[in-house]
Amino acid sequence: METLMEMARKGEYPEWLKNVEKYEGIRLEKIIKLISEGKIVIPKNILKNDDSFRPRAIGEYMSTKINANIGTSADYVNLEEEIEKAIIAQKFGADAIMDLSSGGDLDYIRKRIMDVVDVPFGTVPVYQLAREKNILDADEDDFFRVVEKHAKDGVDFMTIHAGVNWVSIERLEKSNRLLGVVSRGGSLTIAWMKQNDSENPYYKNFDYLLELLKEYDVTISLGDAFRPGCIHDASDRVKFTEFIILGELVEICRQNGVQAMVEGPGHVPMDQIETSVKAMKYATRGAPLYLLGPLVTDAAAGYDHIAAAIGAGIAGMHGADFICYVTPAEHLGLPTIEDVKEGVIAAKIAAHAIDLVKEGQKERARKRDYEMSVARRDFDWEKQFMLSPDPEKAMEIHTRVKPSSETCSMCGDLCAIKTVKEALKK
């Protein structure tokens, strides 16, 4: 059994790749070349059914993708709600769903959520380990057992914090970070290493990890354990160290024919985002970049989806390929279904704004804006609703005050478009 990357290197491809060609508007040959170079990934477990699965390509020249994190926590387990979140997220445009559940029967929850997800599905296996037992008491095999389990269950991509090692921890301890480590998976790994005075199993036995992943063609998402958790900690030596380690690991993934993407910060002030994104792209020689945020301020709790949309837009303009949504509940609690919807829409707006300026996508992306603008010129309201992120909401806003004419209640008869159209006719 060959992985997608191995096939691509021989110039071969599975039949379903033609759907990607169509979806992206990029020639098949180019897609195959980018896969072979590790510049794009298409997360898809070999167990996935080719017919119902909607593959999503992530990376250079591809349209910008967004991910929605859902899942239970120890404090709140409501499976039906999580399933509804997965459905709503896809309805509003999520290109991937990650189940980050850490409360309840994790195997059952994962399977039930996967049943309603037809885009790439991701997990963080170490969360399950931490729920099964005290992470400090885990042995090395446990770390791989959970990965293998998720692979066998059909998970398409997994976040694995293999970049945590004694080199990066030493940098952390020499740093003056305010918030230390805010990555859940990263923190568990560090705690285990300290307790057991032992190197990170995922780092030490990276080849073995890749063997497991390769068997199911699982894409690895190299977790950013050291992403800055606040503006104070942004772009520091710890984070740059992690870029370097992750870059090394990406090369090993490529050598082994395993698709890899890299996760990025975090909390970053706007003027550092370009450097941050480019440094990651350089260090990984163009690996697809999966961004959490970046949040451009620490002080937007309750509205972090907006702080993240600003950061995502800037990051995408400079090369980020895959945007992890942030919901209004970030930093405060588990999101509701409504929060998930708001988070997806905010990320989707950022992703579309990125596509409007992204090489390979901008012409296609601009068609949507062109259509919207033609609809505006022609006062075609139905069309405008249809092209908006949430047609029902757009219609509700437009109709709650009945406009007296074909225009809207904002300007009424003083509509600029109408006025000038008539004036220039003369």
Next chain:
Amino acid sequence: METLMEMARKGEYPEWLKNVEKYEGIRLEKIIKLISEGKIVIPKNILKNDDSFRPRAIGEYMSTKINANIGTSADYVNLEEEIEKAIIAQKFGADAIMDLSSGGDLDYIRKRIMDVVDVPFGTVPVYQLAREKNILDADEDDFFRVVEKHAKDGVDFMTIHAGVNWVSIERLEKSNRLLGVVSRGGSLTIAWMKQNDSENPYYKNFDYLLELLKEYDVTISLGDAFRPGCIHDASDRVKFTEFIILGELVEICRQNGVQAMVEGPGHVPMDQIETSVKAMKYATRGAPLYLLGPLVTDAAAGYDHIAAAIGAGIAGMHGADFICYVTPAEHLGLPTIEDVKEGVIAAKIAAHAIDLVKEGQKERARKRDYEMSVARRDFDWEKQFMLSPDPEKAMEIHTRVKPSSETCSMCGDLCAIKTVKEALKK
């Protein structure tokens, strides 16, 4: 009676300027110099009461300010609602309020709204003219009569589309714009010029206009009649022509001791914002820049506050000083009170993100984020709520699922901050 700019040029200043020094954390001497050069404006009608008024400085080195547009339209007139919008907008951080009413008894509405506004208050006088009579039948005097009326009423700044002239209209007619003109004031001016075959009174008699404004020390906001109304029309020759004309007018304002700022686009793809902002700053030799948006996509109706926040962030990073909020109702209808709140908060987040990277403000701005992060580290939830854009909303999100420990319901016992804090102690 001297204007603030004339005083500044003599090294003099009114007593209330000390409040600005304190508010901005910038030395008085520097503020006076920037006023004298026209690099910053502090809109304040001489009729304003010094004690209750909260002056706001706009421009280089000053904290980024935001404006909220409110007001009735022909289709919907509910004064109490507009008053409530003005109050809510200020509560959530608006630094200026513009009354764009175009329906009902405009004089009465303006006065009532002004009663509850203690930050700079702005209007677009030509809207009133267009409501009083068919704009096509107006005579030149009418254009100045409304300006004088608003000045006498105590308005602090006025948007006046003086940059519309035959030169710019010729460029418009030679262009391939999809949406032509989307500025209400601009469109009215063009319609009048075409109908009367006559130059724009505000352009032709600009000196006279400045005399009127000067008498009350009203700040002029040079309207961007030709702002692009869609991505297709962005950064075109029409808009660059307007930059040039507005730059010429700014110089005349400075010669006359009248404070001037310049308004900017509109709908702009992310990768053109930097050029757009810098071109305006160059053409006006550093006049304060008042941005509407920019919206980074046309296709976010119902969520345009998010598309605008992304654009505002990028624009501010490159020099925009004053952000006009956009509400979720943009392009669809008149905003509700809730929409106004959402719009203000989104703009405020962008403004703060800008201040985090703005020369003269970044150190002060980062204190807020630092405090927030310390509160996060210490699980001080009350402090976190207090530092968030809407403390009530933040508290509601945090408490709707009762966390089992001092952390939040997102990660529960698997809180990264907690885990690493304990691990590194060992």
